[in-house]
Amino acid sequence: MTQKKPWNERWLERLPADSLLMRLLLESFQEHRWKYMAASAAMLLVAASTALSAWMMGEIIDTLSTPEDRMRVFMVGAGVALIFAFKGAAFYVQAVLMARAGNRIVAQKQMQLYSRLLQQGVAFFNTNESSDLLLKITQSAQAARRVIDTIVTGFIRDLFTLVGLVAVMFYQQPFLSLISLIVGPAALYGLQKILRRVREVMAQEMAGLGEIIKVVQETSTGARVVKAFGLEPRMSGRMDVAVRQVESRANKMVRLEAATMPLLDVITGLAIASIVILSAVNIFGQAPGTPGQLMSFVTAFLMAYEPAKRLSRMRVIIESGMVGVKMMYDLLDAPQTLLEAENAVPLQAGPGAVQMEDVRFSYNGNESVLNGVSVAFPAGKTTALVGPSGGGKSTLLNLVLRLYDPTDGKVLIDGQDIKMASFTSLRDKIAFVGQDTFLFSATVMENLRLARPDATEEEVIEAAKIAHAHEFIDKLPGGYETQIGENGSFLSGGQRQRLSIARAVLRRAPILLLDEATSALDSHSEVLVRDALARITQGVTTIVIAHRLSTVMNADCICYLEAGEILEQGSVQELLALNGKFKALHDVQFGGGTSAAE
Ligand SMILES: Nc1ncnc2c1ncn2[C@@H]1O[C@H](COP(=O)(O)OP(=O)(O)O)[C@@H](O)[C@H]1O
Ligand SMILES: [Mg+2]
Numbered sequence: 001m002t003q004k005k006p007w008n009e010r011w012l013e014r015l016p017a018d019s020l021l022m023r024l025l026l027e028s029f030q031e032h033r034w035k036y037m038a039a040s041a042a043m044l045l046v047a048a049s050t051a052l053s054a055w056m057m058g059e060i061i062d063t064l065s066t067p068e069d070r071m072r073v074f075m076v077g078a079g080v081a082l083i084f085a086f087k088g089a090a091f092y093v094q095a096v097l098m099a100r101a102g103n104r105i106v107a108q109k110q111m112q113l114y115s116r117l118l119q120q121g122v123a124f125f126n127t128n129e130s131s132d133l134l135l136k137i138t139q140s141a142q143a144a145r146r147v148i149d150t151i152v153t154g155f156i157r158d159l160f161t162l163v164g165l166v167a168v169m170f171y172q173q174p175f176l177s178l179i180s181l182i183v184g185p186a187a188l189y190g191l192q193k194i195l196r197r198v199r200e201v202m203a204q205e206m207a208g209l210g211e212i213i214k215v216v217q218e219t220s221t222g223a224r225v226v227k228a229f230g231l232e233p234r235m236s237g238r239m240d241v242a243v244r245q246v247e248s249r250a251n252k253m254v255r256l257e258a259a260t261m262p263l264l265d266v267i268t269g270l271a272i273a274s275i276v277i278l279s280a281v282n283i284f285g286q287a288p289g290t291p292g293q294l295m296s297f298v299t300a301f302l303m304a305y306e307p308a309k310r311l312s313r314m315r316v317i318i319e320s321g322m323v324g325v326k327m328m329y330d331l332l333d334a335p336q337t338l339l340e341a342e343n344a345v346p347l348q349a350g351p352g353a354v355q356m357e358d359v360r361f362s363y364n365g366n367e368s369v370l371n372g373v374s375v376a377f378p379a380g381k382t383t384a385l386v387g388p389s390g391g392g393k394s395t396l397l398n399l400v401l402r403l404y405d406p407t408d409g410k411v412l413i414d415g416q417d418i419k420m421a422s423f424t425s426l427r428d429k430i431a432f433v434g435q436d437t438f439l440f441s442a443t444v445m446e447n448l449r450l451a452r453p454d455a456t457e458e459e460v461i462e463a464a465k466i467a468h469a470h471e472f473i474d475k476l477p478g479g480y481e482t483q484i485g486e487n488g489s490f491l492s493g494g495q496r497q498r499l500s501i502a503r504a505v506l507r508r509a510p511i512l513l514l515d516e517a518t519s520a521l522d523s524h525s526e527v528l529v530r531d532a533l534a535r536i537t538q539g540v541t542t543i544v545i546a547h548r549l550s551t552v553m554n555a556d557c558i559c560y561l562e563a564g565e566i567l568e569q570g571s572v573q574e575l576l577a578l579n580g581k582f583k584a585l586h587d588v589q590f591g592g593g594t595s596a597a598e
Contacts, residue, residue, distance in 0.1 A: 020329055021147070021322065028105055028148050035101040036152060042094035043157035049087035051164025054303050056080050058172060058296025065291070098152065102145040109141035113331055121338025122403040123363070131214035135206070136327050143324020146317065154314040158307035165304040173289060173297040179274070180301060201256065202320040205249040206327075211242035223489075257316060272298070338405060346425035350414030351379035352510035352541040354400055359409035361392075361399060369395050371564040372409070377557075379414075379510075382542040384552035386585065387561040393545045396561070397513045400543070402426055413511070431507040433517040437500035439488035444473055444499070445480040447488075451503035460506060466536065467502035468528040469495070493520035501529060505536050512537060514544040518551060526551075549589045558582060 029036055056079060063069070063076045114137060169177040215238050219226055226235060289297075354377040361370040369392045377383045385393045398404055399411050402418050411418050418426055431451070439447050448460050455463075461480070464470040472495050476482040488496055497520045504512060514533070518526045530551060537544075546552050558575050560568035560582045568575055568582050575582040 039097035045090035047160035054300035058292035062292030140328035147321035208246040353379040384555035431504040431509040463505040469498035
């Protein structure tokens, strides 16, 4: 029994890939089946009591014509009260149950979407814009819920209500019912054509909404650039276009949707008129029936209007909701760009030697960024990566961090392929300081502590002191408890970089990666930080990228990387003696002569 897959999974496997609707329904019903079953039962009661109330109308009319039958009057009166009370209670129960199941589904889907997002590698975020993701996560789960609600309410409550009412109609006036059954579906058919347009317009509207979010987001994060380059008119132009697009699409959408309702109104009016006339004319010698029967029929017919209208619009709502559902499943099914190996093992403790074996890499699959790099970064030593911009230095660090996997070749830490290592053990080994420091909206203390959640306050302050960050943190209005706004916009580049270095200090990892870690510092703080870095790189495998050669002259080893290949490798003295690329770079930076060689 335990090996056998549950029915829903077996079903899911058999579904064609594009049956998103079936998939959504199966997933949701399986998980919330009790709620949906109870809600469905309540809906059946709603349908039954609605039909009964239409039938009662006839009883009321006929009873009123025989008021002397007191017993019947009381029975009918009590019956009406009971039926309406019953209907109200059943309606309440199904509404609450549906809402609860729906809210649960939205919550679950949003969590699923987000955890899926967290599992994606950096490459995924290079190609998916944040505003798009924002929209998908917030809107698509709601759309899924709307689709489920519409289907359950439509197929159970509305459909059975309609069936019940039609049954009452036939019971009271079979001939008139036949005629109305021909008119009704013809009207519904007229609506089908509108549906296709709605689907298209809805997809466009979502896209327009994405553009609005993008513009606002870029204005906020890029506020300085916008101001500095006077980009306000251009941004406002972009916004204008997007807003107008959404507006005109929303109008189009409303026009399409709104057209369905008057259409039904007209048809209903015509239908009632014909009923009145037909019942008086008495065609084919049909007896017109009692006034009660006619009243009951007309009531049932009118009551059928609402569920029939909703059923006819059901497809519009489902079609538009499916746009969101597709978005949701696209995101949930997006191939994972970087996965932990299935049988991942923690990295064995070691001195922290990093090695690359014939590593090839490309971001987009055709332009090669690293062309067979083989290099060893000895444990406990500092190796400097130098070379022209765009040569692949940062990319090499990305591969050591396993933000991407090499297309070919291996990255090893202490002889173990990092592809087979568990993510946590790999991340624990490495500290990284980059050009830009991302700060979360939390306090300075919390931002620093990210590097090591169990660090004590003293340890954090100690690390900040080593990184020469303590001085300026102390001067902030709230010290270490100062809230950092959206990505720390009130801190200078150098201050943020020092926070980043403090994080690395706190991390105490055996491997330290520095990518232009001192580039944003003024020369005074650079001297201080370089001194700090010299201290923390003691006995730590360090790979440092720096444009200023002054930063790398103390390195134990230099690698010259150009166009994805390592052209020169050795100690500073060896490379200067080689009189090659590094020497040329050195001469440019130190003014030609031999003066700075030592
Ligand atoms: N996320 C990315 N997606 C696509 N191409 C990239 C990405 N990052 C860098 N590149 C490209 O890879 C090459 C190497 O970049 P990079 O490693 O940053 O060089 P360096 O750090 O030596 O200046 C460049 O041609 C750059 O355009
Ligand atoms: Mg770089």
